[in-house]
Amino acid sequence: MGGRGQAGTVRVILEAAGLAGWPLAETVRQIRRQCGVTPLRAHRLANGWTLAEVAARVRAQVSATGQQAPHVNHPNVSRWETGAEQPSARNLDALCQIYRARPDILGFGADYTDQADHTDEHHGGTRPAAEQAGPSGDREDRMRRRDVLRGLLSTAGVGFGGAALDAIEGTRRAVTEALQRRSVEAGTVGWWEEQAESHADAYRRLSAPRLLAEVTLDFDDLQQVLAQRQSLDSQLRLTTVTARMAGLVGILCVDLGAIREARRWFHTGQIAAEEINDRSLQAWLFTREALASLYYGSATDAATLARTARRLAGGTASTASAMAPAVEARALAGMGRGTEALAAIRHAESVFENLPRSVTTAGVYGFTEPKLRFYQGNVFARAADPNRALAVHDQALRLYPAHDRVDRGHIQLDQALSLVRHGEFDEACHRIGQVFLGFTGDEGIGPVAAQAREIRWAIPERLRRHAAVRHLDEVLALPPGAD
Template structure:
């Protein structure tokens, strides 16, 4: 244990505390203020703790003497009265005299210990937050793969809980590079929380979280992240009845992303196509459809990653499906819907339902009202209750409003919507 403490190998410390002393991960988490999940990851050698405030929190929470971690004497272990502690600790001349005396005794024993402590403090300051930033980057990447079969509310709960610890890190002093990296991760995490809120139908709260994500993205200095946030935000007014506002946001995102092919640029252009189509601006919508096709065809493999941050071909076909449906280009819409389903062996529940609802909308535009109701009813009824809110519900409601009141089966579809309310 002393060797692990001397190396500041907190993963090994947690591992020994868990294995030898039988302290649970939850107890370690409670004592140190680190999430139980991360405690478990650290014990497996995944990541490291280099932040000085976190090391101090671990020292205090587990009652590890400060010297064992190369820290100053902790208040709870100092025998002197508090007033003398403060006087000695805050007096630079006193600290200088102590160091001079230790070094005068030779570069062994106290002298070497004093040098080692000073060097550790410098190394810690230089690397402050580095391990934490790497952890949060991997956390954001993990969330970026989407729902993976989990209900949106569950994913949202996990993201928001993680923000508690991330917020603590943001409030601590950082290097300029570290601060930029933390702002980037914050923008990603806030953006993903907003995406889930949008899917759950909480569009007002989604706007607020997108606002936070945009501020973080601006502070990170990364234009593509900023464009991604605005492109995703544009889908909120688009899906909840304000296509003109959506088009403005999407165009702003396109401007920030620039002309070079990128996932944010392709996303913003596709959303602009959808928004203009819904708003009735046919020429603008067709131009944006063509531009989105061109951009998507020039994306590299990394930009086409099947994550919330990438722009895979399946996602592209889903966007084009709705744009072409609203434009009345039903033949092209049917083709892109089939392509979307082919590109993934197991499309997500949300994706499969939205494609089916687009197919139903195409049927309605072609005058096949009974078939439109049948397809929509089957797709919506097959969804788990937790998925019958927000985006899927709003799409089905829009279809019901577009169909004539005499459409066969419309009452049944309306009843299912009422039951899910």
């Protein structure tokens, strides 16, 4: 390996494989020869997967056969690769499915067939038939997308741009096509439900680009399960997972300012929710799309989408039954229709009082009290009740966890708007600049930046040459996180 180390050697081999168009078996053979690793590890390195990714794939593969997902994590995979532990028959079968290889090719057992023309990678020969056929165009597209998304994970979001958006959009199209063409009958989806909850819990704890890459990578695996036959109950549960995770991707795209992609993902989620006739889930997705319009589109569009969500939610005790009127209230307040806005936010509060705890503690999939207070303060600040707004803002900030910097930033900007309404322009400009500069580029600052600029334009034109306003204009021209 010279002075490169294993990672460097593998990188060189993969680059050579890409340039020369090697079959996977040859790439595996070169990694084994040059790095001295086991066949199982060589297969993982040749595919560019992490230990955690392989563990997730094993769990998903076993689940897809209708069995309970095994408790496999990355240390298990590492021990299998070093020979310190043997995978169970079920897990070995999953590994063979994942790598499209026989057990002996992965280093477990031996091949005793006597065909004279049979060779494998151990002898430098041909691949098994499944490998000889080569990946289809769809598989190649999928692998290219995953490479881009893995790059996002490794760089913690630096370089989020056109290539990443293309990869995310390609995954969305593949999921949408799978939803529209599948005939499903069998399978277990408990692990996927846990994954959807796990991603929701990570919202605002992980950077938006990193979580976006993780969720979209999971969607690529979910697409494979969607194409398999499942029971009706499993179809219902899996499609629910699809709709919720599509909504989460849409939310993350909104945070990153990728509004067109966000709308497409919300639409994909709506396809899934409509397929299972889940009106509450549809309503949640319309509500989230309304928020996207509120930040990046028009208040009129936001109000229209929120009203659609309210009709879909009806009298259900669901997230959208309270959140949709709250978003509509924010839109109406932004349109200067203060009386209607106050009526809508009062309705949201009355519905919220009767929501089950499963909704009011559900984080990004639910509607929590901190979120309600944030929306109330936002409406009061825009509906000519700045004194009441300041009190509600303080309450909301006490309720919000410290790690949710984005919503706390929104609240602090609402406080600045109340100061503008009071005529305290210097302090308002100072707070807006403080919030804007307090973010790094990968924290999902898009909506916060949009709101900061909106409040800036609420400052009377006659003050544009005022020192504090000029300084704020300079700050808002900087990239997020600049000093």
